[in-house]
Amino acid sequence: MKLKYVYTIVGLASILYFGFTSFSSSDEVKTRNQSIIKFSHSVHDGNAECADCHVNVAESINLGESLLPAKAECAACHDVEDEENCAMCHYDGVFETLEPKTSELMFNHKFHLADQSMKCEDCHTGIMEVNYSFESAGANPSMEKCFTCHNDISIASNNCEQCHISTVNLIPENHQQVGFFKNHKFNTNNCEMCHSQETFCEDCHVATIGIDETNLNNDFYTPYSPHKYVNGTKQQVITRVHDLNFRFTHGIDAKGKTDNCQTCHQTETFCAECHDSENGDFAMNGIIPLSHTKPNFVTGLTPGSEHAILAKRDIERCASCHDTQGADANCVVCHSDPDGVKGTNPKTHATGFMKDNEGDWHSDGASICFDCHSNSNTAGVGFCGYCHGANAD
Amino acid sequence: MKLKTLIYFAFSLLLVTGFVSAQNINGKISSSVYAFERAQSIDESEMFLRAYETLTLNINEGNYSLKSRLNFETNFSNALENDPKLRLYNLYFEARKLFDVATLKLGRQPIFNQVAGGLFDGANLKVDVSDFTVSGYFGGNVPAYQELKLTEDLKNNNIFGGEISYKGLGNTKISLSYVDKNFKPLDYETQRLDVNLNPITVLIENKSNQFRYGSAVVSYFGFVEANARVNYDFNYMALSRAELNGRYSATEKLGLNLYYNYRAPQIRYNSIFAVFDFGNTHEIEAGADYKINSDFSVFGKFGNVEYKDDNSQRFTLGVNSIYGGLSYRQTFGYAGELSSISAYSARTFCKGMITPSIGLAYTNYKLSEDDEANNIISALAGVNVKPWQTLSFDLQGQFSDNKIYKNDLRLFFKINYWFNTNLDLL
Secondary structure, eight states: OOHHHHHHHHHHHHHHHHHHHTTOOHHHHHHGGGGTBOOOHHHHBTTBOHHHHOTTGGGOOOTTSOOSOOHHHHHTTSOTTOGGGHHHHBOTTOOOOOOOOOOSBOOOHHIIIIISOOOHHHHSTTGGGSSSGGGOTTSSOOHHHHHTTBSSSSSBOOOGGGTBSOOTTOOOGGGGSTTHHHHGGGOOSSGGGTSOTTTTHHHHOSOTTSOOSOOOGGGOOTTOOGGGGSOSTTTTSOOOSSOTTHHHHHHHHHHHOTTOGGGTSOHHHHGGGTSOOTTSOHHHHSOOOGGGGSTTSOOTTSSOOHHHHHHHHOHHHHHHHHOOTTSOOTHHHHSOBTTOOTTSSOOOSOTTTTTTOOOGGGTOTTOGGGGTBOOOOSTTSGGGGGTSSTTOO | OOHHHHHHHHHHHHHHHHHHHOSEEEEEEEEEEEEEEEESSSSOEEEEEEEEEEEEEEEEETTEEEEEEEEEEEESSSOOTTOSEEEEEEEEEEEEEETTTEEEEEEEEEEESSSOEEEEEEEEEEEEETTEEEEEEEEEEOOGGGOSSOOSOTTTSEEEEEEEEEEEETTEEEEEEEEEEOOOOOOEEEEEEOTTSOEEEEEEOOOSOOEEEEEEEEEEESSEEEEEEEEEETTTTEEEEEEEEEEEESSSSEEEEEEEEEEOOOOOTTSGGGGSOOOOEEEEEEEEEEEOSSSEEEEEEEEEEEETTEEEEEEEEEEEETTEEEEEEEEEETTOEEEEEEEEEEOOBTTTTEEEEEEEEEEEEESSTTSOOEEEEEEEEEEEEEEETTEEEEEEEEEEESSSSTTEEEEEEEEEEEEEEEOOOO
């Protein structure tokens, strides 16, 4: 069978699968009891305590059991034997048992009520102002409420598995919206509710503006990605930041900046993980990209070299491999001006570069300028002559 | 007393007193092994079994905490020269609500704001007064591999900065931040030419002056959500980055997003690359997402990146659902040509005890117009088993097939354990 038929079949099967399953909306479940019985929490407000009707709650240790009132609880106040009164609560001919909502949570009511002395209204706010619980936005506690205790610092762990049966779909809605990846830095109000700063932010933002490792192939290893294996929202799922095939296609993203590699990787060192240098200076012996093999990549002293064009478009790509510690960048081999005669060497700077600027070369012998220019400390000689003396323009 | 000695002493004291009087101890342990084959050359390959051990431990008493996070890694076969490695990502003391306004952190800790990100060894003080939040930090760079030692050259390897934010303007928030991060490259000797064009050996001693950025951010949360950020590079006295991001909820289900980014390359101040004539990039992206129902949503986005004398485009279409995700991606222009479709699904059964997952992807790409096109098929299948609430196991197989790696299979196994104990000693 040709490969395209396989993909066609898989594609159609996926569409059917997602199509069928889309009809079962969880919204239907939570409103179903509305059609079984006429009920109003607000009418009962002041006439009964929560525990009078929800008698199982005080001893409940999981949400798998029904915590809704049974006929016996209603009978404590209502004359359920009087057939004249049936219509007050029941729709004509409907006498079904109330259906408890399914829950993706593990929760121990007994522990929170008895051991922690919490009250029903601490979590279920506004419920006595509506008829059915689903009509109240605060019927169930928000995660912000849980976080007041489940924060890793008070009395309870913030581990997702503490409360959630599964973490597979534990992703807030806004995280799946278009643009979230790029605007998440602006929305930092309550990230710590799910993500510990100590273990989450640094998984990606690892000192990208401070290079702190040497750059030899023995310093790195695939997969050096401990962040894939520490706790995040999807602890049970092995994190896949990139697609499985990304190692073969990352050149496209690296060039297109679509994923802005430097956000997560120290590009100056990260590349060496795979593009190793056979124990040598990475800048000189690393595996070269395809672009470097083109005949006009370096053309000596003539202008228009391919490498110059690429460097102008995105110089970070060059720096990611060549800006190594403890070694000259390849550029110095050609881009140097030891004779101090301006214009006789490969052009490095844009017109007017550092013009009228009191640059650091005046006071700092370690200035990067002296990687290419000779520091004669004498006006009119060498680099100093550019501005001070005979060779100045 | 030297700073290093003082910090070691403080940590030792905190560790002892922390364990003795702690009221809450919580943490997580993850152990994993990853088996794969690595090609050393066309004819030669080796099998590796790499192991990772990660521990997070928090000790709390009232408004005081001791937090730590470390990672141990090694190879059971074909060990690297510097195996095994112990990486200490965090070890710091935190005091909250000091004088009811301040939070102090001491030790190895993360710092994240608009201009700084990563770890440092030092102090961080944050004060909340009325609608203002002011923070400042200072410390040394973390050594390679997050080793448990402090920098021996704090003068040249340090970070300091701060942030001030104001949220007293209703829906608008403003913040200003600054970072000065210094890192001294290694000294080295190399051959150069003197003024007479004679080769000489010179010692290259780059000074430490790497990154100095300031940032201003304005965010508005109203009928639209809008954010603007500007980064200024104080070393080059130039605009380093500008971002605009806006999201508009057209209806309850439909959201529109627009993003613009101007970016200058982030090159170290004393790098030779900093002196070249280079271009900056402009990127714009627009997208929309639509929520079909509580279980399904679709999204699409299109982006364009402008380089100096060139550009590239990309677009993505996809579906997010409680059953998983499906997406199609296309990239073209200078960045290379790529078409990719991928699907991922995971569902939980038996009240969280078993969670199988599967992923499939097909990619066709070429890095530039003149290159040959390549195909990749990749797949993963795994299962998470959670027999107890605090203990779970992961097993995953990863498969990839393309012209470089034929039928490449990798295996991953992981054990997770977490704990939380209230001692109630006091």
